[in-house]
Amino acid sequence: MDNTKPLGFTTTLVHSDHQKSIEHASILRPVHHSVTFGYATSREVAEVFQGKKPGFRYARQGNPSVLALEEKINQMEGGLSTICFASGMAAIGVIPQTLLRAGDHVVSSSFLFGNTNSIWHTIGHQGMEVSLVDATDVKNVEAALKPNTRIVYVETIANPRTQVADLKRIGDLCKARGILFAVDNTMTTPYLFRPKSVGAGLSINSLTKSINGHGNAMGGAITDTGLFDWTTFPNIFENIKRNNPERMWGAAQIRVRGLRDYGAALSPETASRISSGAETLSLRMDRTCASAMGVAKMLEADSRVKSVYYPGLSSHPQHKLANELFKNYGSMFSFELQDNIDYYDYIDRLKLPVYASNLGDTRTLVIPVAQTIYAEIGQEARAKVGIAENLIRVSIGIEDTEDLLEDFRQALKV
Numbered sequence: 419m420d421n422t423k424p425l426g427f428t429t430t431l432v433h434s435d436h437q438k439s440i441e442h443a444s445i446l447r448p449v450h451h452s453v454t455f456g457y458a459t460s461r462e463v464a465e466v467f468q469g470k471k472p473g474f475r476y477a478r479q480g481n482p483s484v485l486a487l488e489e490k491i492n493q494m495e496g497g498l499s500t501i502c503f504a505s506g507m508a509a510i511g512v513i514p515q516t517l518l519r520a521g522d523h524v525v526s527s528s529f530l531f532g533n534t535n536s537i538w539h540t541i542g543h544q545g546m547e548v549s550l551v552d553a554t555d556v557k558n559v560e561a562a563l564k565p566n567t568r569i570v571y572v573e574t575i576a577n578p579r580t581q582v583a584d585l586k587r588i589g590d591l592c593k594a595r596g597i598l599f600a601v602d603n604t605m606t607t608p609y610l611f612r613p614k615s616v617g618a619g620l621s622i623n624s625l626t627k628s629i630n631g632h633g634n635a636m637g638g639a640i641t642d643t644g645l646f647d648w649t650t651f652p653n654i655f656e657n658i659k660r661n662n663p664e665r666m667w668g669a670a671q672i673r674v675r676g677l678r679d680y681g682a683a684l685s686p687e688t689a690s691r692i693s694s695g696a697e698t699l700s701l702r703m704d705r706t707c708a709s710a711m712g713v714a715k716m717l718e719a720d721s722r723v724k725s726v727y728y729p730g731l732s733s734h735p736q737h738k739l740a741n742e743l744f745k746n747y748g749s750m751f752s753f754e755l756q757d758n759i760d761y762y763d764y765i766d767r768l769k770l771p772v773y774a775s776n777l778g779d780t781r782t783l784v785i786p787v788a789q790t791i792y793a794e795i796g797q798e799a800r801a802k803v804g805i806a807e808n809l810i811r812v813s814i815g816i817e818d819t820e821d822l823l824e825d826f827r828q829a830l831k832v
């Protein structure tokens with residue numbers, strides 16, 4: 419082999435565990451259940467606690483099995499450091515809790531995963547201010563910036579209406595203004611897109627979705643891409659500055675304040691399960707993206723369908739943007755039937771999909787959006803973010819494409 423050429427995405431991923439020698443010639447890193455870690459002398463314990471010697475202290479803020487997963491995600495993202503959490507929401511919630519203070523301002527895309535929107539609502543009552551903008555155009559982000567704006571936050575492809583953020587131009591804007599750019603990469607995953615490539619300082623992934631991919635584990639991760647200059651960030655605590663090199667300030671504050679204080683630690687068993695799931699990410703994504711494109715195209719061509727929202731379709735308003743940014747267009751799309759077709763009845767005629775929330779499962783999942791995941795906010799708020807009452811969300815699984823096409827087609831026949 420040519421040793422100078424970097425290995426591919428999946429080759430690196432599946433061989434990552436055994437790059438470090440493991441007992442009994444195991445090729446997967448074992449699950450370490452231990453809550454605490456003991457050392458030969460009390461002096462050694464002190465050195466570990468002071469960071470003078472590498473080692474684990476207490477599993478809430480670090481554990482060998484979770485570290486194995488953190489290293490994998492970090493490799494996938496091309497990051498400086500990755501911190502895992504018990505869920506995607508734990509990772510997202512930790513960002514304002516560890517990095518923001520009262521009086522700070524956030525500019526966020528208004529096209530967001532519903533629970534992230536709910537976090538912005540919560541911090542609005544804690545003395546921070548959030549401006550929601552249409553982030554498909556950098557101009558709206560720029561117009562909302564204030565002297566106290568600390569973070570610009572967007573999703574790559576928004577769930578469920580698939581709006582694509584103007585990622586490259588927002589990244590350039592944040593760089594010019596010295597603002598931290600945080601990107602939720604869940605819908606694209608590091609296989610389709612690296613937020614680092616557009617200048618993001620933080621990339622967030624819900625591991626529950628495509629990265630684990632089997633609907634049997636929850637997890638989340640924040641990757642510090644290494645691009646943001648933390649010495650310019652006013653909210654780094656003095657003890658973090660004292661005990662860590664400058665480039666690690668952000669990751670250290672997120673780990674120490676986020677995991678140690680708030681405690682939403684990923685369990686070692688779950689980390690190990692997610693590690694296995696992630697090995698087939700590229701295979702699953704290639705398949706699900708191809709099927710999503712096929713089904714979306716078939717639906718769009720049928721007169722009984724009013725609209726289909728999938729960044730892979732040339733009719734999608736940000737199709738060109740998605741084409742420039744991503745390796746493929748993702749496993750999720752949403753669509754509206756003509757008004758004379760009952761959407762509950764259509765969904766119930768589908769034989770293969772499970773009627774459920776969640777995304778990125780091996781099985782295709784279908785859900786009426788307004789009546790379930792967007793029921794809480796009410797019709798007026800739904801209309802503002804472009805969610806029609808008859809919007810149906812589809813997360814395509816790894817079933818055979820022909821079977822999916824046939825099923826979505828037959829369900830149109832009344």
Ligand SMILES: *Cc1c(COP(=O)(O)O)cnc(C)c1O
Nearest residue numbers: 505506507531577604624626637
């Ligand atoms: C599901 C999801 C989350 C939250 O992840 P959980 O692991 O369910 O907590 C965050 N962002 C996006 C875009 C998601 O789809």
